[in-house]
Amino acid sequence: MEKFILKYFTLIRTLIAILVGVIISIVLIYLISKTPAYSLKQFLLGPILSKSRLANVFENASPIIFCGVAIAIAFQAKQFNVGAEGALFLSAAIGTAFAVSTHMPALPHVILILVVAGLTGAAWGWIPGVLKAKWGASELVSSLMMNYVAYFLGLYLINSHFRDKSAGFLVSLPLPKTAWLPQIIPGTRIHVGIILAVIFALLGYYFLYHTTTGYEIRTTGNNDKFARFGGINVVKVVILSQVISGMIAGFGGMTEVMGIHHRFNWQNSPGYGWDGVIVAIIGRNHPILIIFAALFLSYLRVGSQVLNLMADVPSELVAVIQAIIIILITAEAFLSQWKYKITMKQASLEEAGNESIA
Amino acid sequence: MESILQVNNITMVYPAGVIANKNVSVDVTEKTIHAIVGENGAGKSTLMKAIFGIIHPQEGDIIYKGKKVNFKNPDDAINVGIGMVHQHLMLAPDLTVAENLILGVEPRKGSLFLDTDKAVRITKEVSERYGLDVPADKKIKDLPIGVRQRVEILKALYRNAELLILDEPTAVLTPQETVILFKTLFRLKENGKTILFISHKLSEVKQLADRITVMRDARVITTEDASDVTEEEIAHLMVGRDIDTARLDPPEKMGGVRLSVKNVSYIDDENVQVLKNINFDIRAGEILGIAGVDGNGQTELIDILTGLSRPTEGSISMDGKNIAGLSPRQVRELGMSHIPEDRMENGVADTASLEENFIVDRYYKKEFSRYGKLDWKYIRKYSKELIQKFNILTQSSRTPAGSLSGGNIQKVVVARELSSDPQIIIAAQPTRGVDIGSEELIHVLLKDARDSGKAVFLISADLDEILKLSSRIIVIYNGEITAHFKDVSKVTGKDLGPYMLGVKKEEGAHGEIHS
Ligand SMILES: Nc1ncnc2c1ncn2[C@@H]1O[C@H](COP(=O)(O)OP(=O)(O)OP(=O)(O)O)[C@@H](O)[C@H]1O
Ligand SMILES: [Mg+2]
Numbered sequence: 001m002e003k004f005i006l007k008y009f010t011l012i013r014t015l016i017a018i019l020v021g022v023i024i025s026i027v028l029i030y031l032i033s034k035t036p037a038y039s040l041k042q043f044l045l046g047p048i049l050s051k052s053r054l055a056n057v058f059e060n061a062s063p064i065i066f067c068g069v070a071i072a073i074a075f076q077a078k079q080f081n082v083g084a085e086g087a088l089f090l091s092a093a094i095g096t097a098f099a100v101s102t103h104m105p106a107l108p109h110v111i112l113i114l115v116v117a118g119l120t121g122a123a124w125g126w127i128p129g130v131l132k133a134k135w136g137a138s139e140l141v142s143s144l145m146m147n148y149v150a151y152f153l154g155l156y157l158i159n160s161h162f163r164d165k166s167a168g169f170l171v172s173l174p175l176p177k178t179a180w181l182p183q184i185i186p187g188t189r190i191h192v193g194i195i196l197a198v199i200f201a202l203l204g205y206y207f208l209y210h211t212t213t214g215y216e217i218r219t220t221g222n223n224d225k226f227a228r229f230g231g232i233n234v235v236k237v238v239i240l241s242q243v244i245s246g247m248i249a250g251f252g253g254m255t256e257v258m259g260i261h262h263r264f265n266w267q268n269s270p271g272y273g274w275d276g277v278i279v280a281i282i283g284r285n286h287p288i289l290i291i292f293a294a295l296f297l298s299y300l301r302v303g304s305q306v307l308n309l310m311a312d313v314p315s316e317l318v319a320v321i322q323a324i325i326i327i328l329i330t331a332e333a334f335l336s337q338w339k340y341k342i343t344m345k346q347a348s349l350e351e352a353g354n355e356s357i358a
Numbered sequence: 359m360e361s362i363l364q365v366n367n368i369t370m371v372y373p374a375g376v377i378a379n380k381n382v383s384v385d386v387t388e389k390t391i392h393a394i395v396g397e398n399g400a401g402k403s404t405l406m407k408a409i410f411g412i413i414h415p416q417e418g419d420i421i422y423k424g425k426k427v428n429f430k431n432p433d434d435a436i437n438v439g440i441g442m443v444h445q446h447l448m449l450a451p452d453l454t455v456a457e458n459l460i461l462g463v464e465p466r467k468g469s470l471f472l473d474t475d476k477a478v479r480i481t482k483e484v485s486e487r488y489g490l491d492v493p494a495d496k497k498i499k500d501l502p503i504g505v506r507q508r509v510e511i512l513k514a515l516y517r518n519a520e521l522l523i524l525d526e527p528t529a530v531l532t533p534q535e536t537v538i539l540f541k542t543l544f545r546l547k548e549n550g551k552t553i554l555f556i557s558h559k560l561s562e563v564k565q566l567a568d569r570i571t572v573m574r575d576a577r578v579i580t581t582e583d584a585s586d587v588t589e590e591e592i593a594h595l596m597v598g599r600d601i602d603t604a605r606l607d608p609p610e611k612m613g614g615v616r617l618s619v620k621n622v623s624y625i626d627d628e629n630v631q632v633l634k635n636i637n638f639d640i641r642a643g644e645i646l647g648i649a650g651v652d653g654n655g656q657t658e659l660i661d662i663l664t665g666l667s668r669p670t671e672g673s674i675s676m677d678g679k680n681i682a683g684l685s686p687r688q689v690r691e692l693g694m695s696h697i698p699e700d701r702m703e704n705g706v707a708d709t710a711s712l713e714e715n716f717i718v719d720r721y722y723k724k725e726f727s728r729y730g731k732l733d734w735k736y737i738r739k740y741s742k743e744l745i746q747k748f749n750i751l752t753q754s755s756r757t758p759a760g761s762l763s764g765g766n767i768q769k770v771v772v773a774r775e776l777s778s779d780p781q782i783i784i785a786a787q788p789t790r791g792v793d794i795g796s797e798e799l800i801h802v803l804l805k806d807a808r809d810s811g812k813a814v815f816l817i818s819a820d821l822d823e824i825l826k827l828s829s830r831i832i833v834i835y836n837g838e839i840t841a842h843f844k845d846v847s848k849v850t851g852k853d854l855g856p857y858m859l860g861v862k863k864e865e866g867a868h869g870e871i872h873s
Binding site (some may be wrong): 210211212213215218219222223225226227228229230231232233 | 722
């Protein structure tokens with residue numbers, strides 16, 4: 001048992017952090033709500049009480065997974081590129097522009113649109129990458145600022161050139177049917193995008209931990225001087241990690257348009273890129289853990305919407321819970337005392353064992 | 359005399375489950391110099407960190423000046439008069455020497471602003487008083503490791519600690535500096551201070567210490583009066599066998615020139631000429647040693663040779679091919695390997711596993727990966743072999759490098775750099791901080807490399823090492839080669855000293871073989 005705890009300590013700690021966060025939110029609900037039992041049920045079980053809400057959890061998770069993996073790849077190289085939001089937005093806009101102006105059979109159309117979106121995202125990641133690698137400009141600042149550029153550029157493109165004038169609100173022209181991602185569960189909006197998201201997370205994992213380029217990225221992140229000393233082209237890695245990051249975020253944005261709305265309908269930045277940062281932190285930059293982190297975050301979001309709709313608790317509550325959980329997870333010291341005790345016990349057991357053998 | 363520090367039955371288990379101290383007890387008498395010796399990973403640094411409040415042992419207690427203490431962090435220890443110089447230096451890289459020195463006890467202008475001029479003045483004063491030379495207004499990150507070591511020592515001295523803990527302070531000092539440091543330590547002792555001191559250099563221990571505690575396998579084996587034991591006896595207590603310290607036989611056959619450095623000059627970012635017209639050759643089958651006080655251009659020279667920076671002028675050829683300006687990868691591909699002087703900065707990624715540390719220069723080669731896919735099974739097997747061959751003390755091949763003891767981290771670096779079948783080996787402080795047993799192993803490996811026709815360039819602050827291994831020796835001072843000893847059999851440290859300090863100079867000295 002103790003051995004098991006030690007081996008999976010970080011994971012267990014994360015789960016406990018989540019639990020503590022949820023318990024605190026339960027307390028909050030009891031304080032705020034006039035019908036606490038009912039509200040609590042809506043919050044915790046709301047998302048699984050109806051098929052459409054459960055579907056919502058998965059629909060929402062898909063772009064978050066994309067962005068989480070995108071962010072994780074840059075973070076693993078210690079590049080604090082938080083440009084996933086901008087890459088996602090602009091890629092979706094340019095991908096949409098491309099989709100509505102081309103005509104071809106479904107499969108090549110889908111693939112080509114994704115390529116265009118991916119390339120847009122890649123280019124968007126490349127800029128902070130080069131600025132950092134060649135001139136040492138902080139990627140945190142430049143990617144952050146580029147999020148605004150992406151937002152206004154995307155809006156300009158859609159609203160001034162590809163707007164659907166027959167619609168009553170500001171949206172792009174609808175995508176032709178050949179550009180839609182097929183739905184996989186009838187009666188919901190869950191589409192192929194979630195499968196793609198999971199595939200990308202698995203690929204991301206494989207890439208980071210089993211390929212030479214992934215090794216270069218992680219080594220550069222661990223100690224860039226060591227990487228350079230060993231012969232790794234650090235300049236290349238710094239740029240590449242951000243290019244890949246942008247590309248994946250780009251896919252995320254475009255699949256959202258192609259799978260859910262079938263047109264570009266964002267007038268505000270949707271925030272998936274920021275959720276990506278959150279799940280990358282919760283999942284400790286590990287793509288597979290990010291899948292679960294994204295599902296969890298998405299569950300919380302849907303739960304809070306239900307809560308807001310059905311009971312007397314504001315959905316802002318969910319922001320509080322998120323914050324608590326993230327603080328707990330990122331606080332290295334949380335539960336470290338506990339780990340110490342187990343280690344100690346375990347080690348003295350082993351020692352005793354060894355001595356009795358000897 | 360009274361005891362100043364008593365450590366009673368300390369047991370320290372690291373989170374990964376390593377027992378680093380087991381029932382350790384030490385009694386330190388005030389106004390003495392007390393040495394701790396033991397093999398790499400024996401638990402010496404752990405004990406010091408426990409005393410200084412950096413880590414908290416699960417069992418046992420510490421009594422300082424008759425009172426049981428429970429330091430939450432180093433600040434508590436500093437407040438009661440304990441100072442420590444760490445094995446892996448802990449200076450702020452972006453601050454200057456003066457700023458580091460006065461960190462925490464800053465002189466102020468008004469109450470808000472740092473009085474920089476005063477800080478510099480203090481630094482110069484302290485530096486002069488203790489005879490350790492440091493550039494007050496340079497940033498730490500621009501300094502070679504030996505100079506950083508001096509800063510760290512001065513910093514501890516300046517705080518005027520009652521009990522001064524020094525974890526391998528001499529590992530990168532030259533003999534002259536060590537002599538100066540020892541004089542200082544003796545003087546401190548006379549003035550009533552107590553010193554706890556770790557070193558792998560037994561001659562130093564013997565010379566300096568009043569009492570010696572020997573550790574092995576996380577336990578204290580014995581504590582003796584220094585006058586009761588010989589160096590050999592200490593070595594024997596530590597490793598359980600005798601150690602060979604004789605000089606190497608001269609190389610049997612030497613081949614053609616493998617590495618040739620011609621007219622290399624280097625001017626740094628601040629427009630200082632760090633290297634002036636350096637010339638030398640290294641032949642197949644020889645070890646060329648370069649002696650010099652750290653900070654005289656060695657670091658820059660190594661960087662240039664290994665592709666980490668390019669010379670302002672001049673050429674470097676390896677087996678006839680010009681390599682000046684090639685990338686580290688290209689230079690390594692040609693068969694150069696490099697043991698860096700600062701293992702924590704360049705030698706390892708401390709958060710990565712040993713496996714990942716072993717493959718940094720070869721992960722893309724076909725044994726380790728195919729079509730871009732890493733072969734972890736092979737890498738694991740390979741790593742285990744290196745761990746065994748180099749006697750590296752670690753829990754497993756997946757342990758992060760940073761949780762090994764200092765000497766074992768050094769062995770990880772050496773294992774990697776000597777296992778790539780290198781043609782030319784640039785070895786900077788190759789045995790820094792390793793115990794005498796492992797030092798012997800590394801020396802044998804360098805000799806084997808030499809005897810199989812490789813060329814070795816040895817940079818070391820340890821003159822005994824230079825004298826023991828080198829086939830020829832050049833001396834560097836202030837970026838210039840000041841002497842060349844072609845026959846080292848009768849050379850002693852005394853002969854090198856004046857050239858290292860710039861007191862003497864052979865006009866037009868260089869290390870080329872045809873002249
Ligand atoms: N942070 C850590 N986490 C886990 N294990 C550690 C850590 N630091 C040290 N150890 C382990 O504790 C043991 C003792 O290490 P310590 O650093 O005290 O050795 P040392 O006697 O100072 O050796 P050296 O002469 O090489 O510096 C080693 O086995 C080492 O791997
Ligand atoms: Mg140590």
